[in-house]
Amino acid sequence: MSEVETKIAAHVAVVRLNRPEVRNAFNDEVIAGLAEAFATLGANDDVRAIVLAAEGPGFCAGADLNWMRRMAEYGVEENLADAAKLAEMLRRLYTCPKPTIARVQGDVFAGGMGLVAACDMAVSVDTASYCLSEVRLGLIPATIGPYVVRAMGARAAHRYALTAERFGAAEALRIGFVHEVVAADALDAKVAELTGALVNAGPSAVRASKRLVQDVAGRDIDAALIARTVQGIADIRASAEGREGMTAFLQKRKPAWLAG
Numbered sequence: 001m002s003e004v005e006t007k008i009a010a011h012v013a014v015v016r017l018n019r020p021e022v023r024n025a026f027n028d029e030v031i032a033g034l035a036e037a038f039a040t041l042g043a044n045d046d047v048r049a050i051v052l053a054a055e056g057p058g059f060c061a062g063a064d065l066n067w068m069r070r071m072a073e074y075g076v077e078e079n080l081a082d083a084a085k086l087a088e089m090l091r092r093l094y095t096c097p098k099p100t101i102a103r104v105q106g107d108v109f110a111g112g113m114g115l116v117a118a119c120d121m122a123v124s125v126d127t128a129s130y131c132l133s134e135v136r137l138g139l140i141p142a143t144i145g146p147y148v149v150r151a152m153g154a155r156a157a158h159r160y161a162l163t164a165e166r167f168g169a170a171e172a173l174r175i176g177f178v179h180e181v182v183a184a185d186a187l188d189a190k191v192a193e194l195t196g197a198l199v200n201a202g203p204s205a206v207r208a209s210k211r212l213v214q215d216v217a218g219r220d221i222d223a224a225l226i227a228r229t230v231q232g233i234a235d236i237r238a239s240a241e242g243r244e245g246m247t248a249f250l251q252k253r254k255p256a257w258l259a260g
Helices: 028-042 065-072 076-095 111-118 145-152 154-163 169-174 184-200 203-216 223-238 240-250
Strands: 004-009 012-017 049-054 058-060 100-104 107-109 121-125 129-131 166-168 180-182
Touching: 004 028, 012 028, 028 076, 049 058, 049 184, 058 111, 076 111, 100 111, 100 184, 107 111, 111 145, 121 169, 121 184, 129 169, 145 154, 166 169, 169 180, 180 184, 203 223, 203 240, 223 240
Parallel strands: 012 049, 049 100, 058 107, 100 121, 107 129, 121 180
Antiparallel strands: 004 012, 129 166
């Protein structure tokens, strides 16, 4: 059985971590499997949303112990190559043209925080714990840092990256690291609600909106940014999907992307 499984149904892909015995910790195979999955699904026109899920009691515990033992023996060059693979996987998740949802059914630690942060949305069970645990091992959350800081904000990151405190789902929601917190028996319904909204929207518009958010986040609202947004709306209005969406709205009918 694969350590990373992918299934597609009704335009929604589910990428599932399948190492429950080690709380879905990373190793080389998991990193490679996730990188391949995000690249493949991002190019699949039948897929309109991707759910990142996990088996067992934990969502992701970070690095596998055997992987960590090997890294402890590496020199700088070997560590650079190893870290680059994780960084590339996270980049593919973050830049995947399809919207992504983290379905968090259990605890999230260290590198697992990067997975949740790199997704566009995150839904968590109310019993999940979160932790940037790296400093306890004399390490830093470097590779995941760009995504984690974007997701929780610099102020919260200053605290939790430095103290390695555990915090609960309610705190994760308060600081914006996750978008919804639900009871375990409501998790799938909430994820389905979000995927339903994504599948019903214009596929090209969703992709363009995702790029727009990433492009404008944190930037000064200057002439260049305004020009970028003006060009963006002009392009999407003139596109086949944009014309179809507006025509369908005016004619009070479903747009073509919902015809199937």
